[in-house]
Amino acid sequence: MSSVKIDNDFDLRKIAESGQCFRWNPVGGGGYRIQAKDRMLTICPTGQGLYEVSEWDAFWENYFDLSTGYAEIRAGISEDDPYLRAAAQAGEGIRILRQDPWETLITFIISQRKSIPAIKGCVEKLCRAAGRKLSEGYYAFPTKDELAALSTEDLRACGLGYRAKYIAAVAGSSTDVDEMRTLDDEQLLKELMLLPGVGVKVASCTMLFGFHRLNLFPEDVWINRVLEEHYPDGFPFERYAPYCGVMQQYLFYYRRMYH
């Protein structure tokens, strides 16, 4: 166990409830056990911006996106948008995690028409079925080859339903998700949407949470409510570029938590 200091814009609970990650589990005291790719971390707040961590290295520094200045991004919010200002204030501490693109893609294909607990359950079953065992009860997120080795029946046993054929097709395809890093936003969205089971929503989430494309603005039922209620003329995307995705996270969190 060691201790790290993360003294601004870092709220574990808000990140956990922001809908971007599905392998975070509370361990009490405001702490979480976090699994990502083939890594696992237990992190617990001890006050004054200090956190007790089970391990700490460049992987986690990068994962938590600690180098991005969210206060500066919030400072760009227009004074004549009180709703977004309130949302950003409520959401202070949310960061857009730098998750693995492959893991993010598969997770959000699974997410369609599922509740958060159901998504978490499916992902965990999938890791158990195909992921490398890290320690007793803990499994890495399966690689593309590991997923491809599963039959469609194995996938269905993870509770994937009609999504099983999407996962099987993506895992069995020649597409290398990591190689898409070099594409610009427009090209990347187009390429992702060519994959089976990937529409604009899943592609947008994969880009924002897996490729760290901070301008993507995934529109789900919660965001659609916000748009209907507060932006009758549409969201001002030009004004908030290239950080529309950060604004989306604040709006999502605020609408879901407080209304």
Place this chain on the structure above:
DNA sequence: GGCCAGGAGGCCT
């Protein structure tokens, strides 16, 4: 407490 029905953080045809 258990059972059932409508809906869920979409995509495809």
Place this chain on the structure above:
DNA sequence: AGGCCTCATGGC
């Protein structure tokens, strides 16, 4: 515009 797999949720 409908169907799709499954599951958590809420009403009875």
